[in-house]
Amino acid sequence: MSKLSELSAIVEYGKLREVEAAVEGALAEGNAPIDVLNIGLVDPINVLGEKFRLGEIFVPELLIASRCMKIGVEKVRPLLSSGDVKSLGKVICATVAGDMHDIGKNLVALLLGSAGFEVIDIGMDVEPESVVEALQENTDAQIIGLSALLTTTMYAMKDTIEALEEAGLRDRVKIMVGGAPVNQKFADQIGADGYATNATSAVDLAKKLVGISTSRS
């Protein structure tokens, strides 16, 4: 087996402690850094992402493999030119003000990350002004993802969107919303650009919002 295939297998099987050495091995074998990145690190994640979507693997298998990929990317990054590490887009994720239930947002953020998005996770109980600030700091962000679990806190999504409007930033980003009490009607009412029922659909939605076609109808 080539060192590149070995690396790919190590990422796929989530062997966190073996990734760095495997990246070194693949580079020492003479593989171009860009191939180490794409074939050794990113491809196995794409394979697992599809398997997860089909219900063939569990989410920790995908997420631990993603951790492997990140370790590997950090190792190989100094050898790459600036345009080599491609991202599908930058997403800011937040659980809105008053809400401390962030596992759903975490899951969306993790799956977006493993799908190839760059994710800026600004945490839970995030005030509208903080979302505005995050966007000001990340001017290249294309999407803001907002989450809420409670009927009492989901209106903070509306406040957040209004704060973005007041700051004159609303048109610069797409806004996607989700969470147990949220539905399409509510999303439309508050002027969000999209709603997803679960984390897997959220990834599809994010791809759609940045103009990438997905395999699923």
Place this chain on the structure above:
Amino acid sequence: MDRSQYNNVQKCGSPLLFLTQEEMEQIHSSTLQILQEVGSDIQHKPAREMLEKAGCSVKGKRVFIPGGLVEWATRQAPSHIHVYDRDGDPAMDLGGRNAYYGTGSDCPTILDVNTGEHRSFTYKDMEDGAKIIDALPQLDFLMCCGLLYDFPSTSYEHQYAIMLRNSTKPQVVTAASRESISNITKMAIAVRGSLDELAKKPLFIMYNEPTSPLNHTFEAVDKLIYCAENQLPTNYSPCMMTGATGPITNAGGLVQANAECLAGLVIHQLARPGSPIVFGGAMYNMDLKCMQPTYCSPESIVNNIALAQIGRDLYHVPTWGFTGCSGGKVFDAQAMNESAQYIFAVGFAGVNLNHDVGFMNYGLTFSYEMLVASNETISQMRRVFDGVVLDRDHLALDIIKSVGPKGHYLSEEHTLKYNAEMWLPDLTDRGDLEQWQRAGGTTFEQRVKARTIDIIENYTPKPLTPEQDAEISEILKQADSAAEKK
């Protein structure tokens, strides 16, 4: 197929006990009074002679068994019976709190999986039943599910051949008479090689029963003696309808059923001390409006478990249970509700040999769909019986410390490692509404039906060797021609 790794037969945690030691002694003492004062009708002359010789008083067919003889007999019977599969590998350790599940036998009708009608069993239905049990990982043993009407005198022999040919799992067998059980034994010997080997590694347990109240037929007693003489395990299970063939109260039903079980145990142990026997039975009330046996009523669940408790904790013998059955007429919510209650109860109580999974309509109809669905219930319950594992890594202090407040466990190796221990749904749906709709929006009943049909059409059990198969055909041929001559 079921992906669950759970096959936990050993109960953990605090046991489900309905009776204290004193209460068991009270039932035991009342039972001895009935056996000695009221007596039992034994329709088998050599057995009566044997009992008389052992110290019983006999008047006509009525035998009065003294308490001392009963207690002698309970001390002779073994506390464990090891049962082996068709390949000779250990399959069940009957005793203690080990809980095993299997089907019931001899239902007159089957609930047709394709048409939903109640109709007679065909030969192929019987084969399908054995195949389905073989395919279901949570079913530990098989009984023949249905009645075969094609062979009026040798139906039990043919039913046994079907089980033997279509599953490697051990069986509980029904038989008409000594001749019938000896033909079945011959077939089991065709697999094991010799009677000696069969006794050493039992492949089947004989199903046998007294006739409530307090009556013991010639055939039942004769089969008990046959099993003792040949060291083949048997049970002796009353099927009492309290309120009709037994007293309606739980305690009264227990006393009479215990008396019936113990009378059988005494005969069995006198025939050959130390012979293996499974203790316990059913005391299900007759519903006094519709006049049907309730089979899975709350009272019958308590009775079944309480008598098994007496067997295990007072007499130290393996125990017999009922489970996975329903009074429902179709595979519906009532069927699964009643089936699941009984599956949980006997498993949690640690009753050993639990039969009748798949019974509907009070044992008149068998449903393969309910059998397939109950496999998933058993799997879930066995995970419940597993309880809590408490070692350093399962306590998870290290990972709790490392994740800390506001963190999450989704990307942790600890999560992935122990996810492998989680129960996995097979037919149970856990998707969200969107996922469920995308997958076809099917009901549990529809998924069970599809799985049942899939097993029937596509599952191939491990065959017997051609030599074994030919020998079984020859035994059936001889049994059929002997029956014709009568």
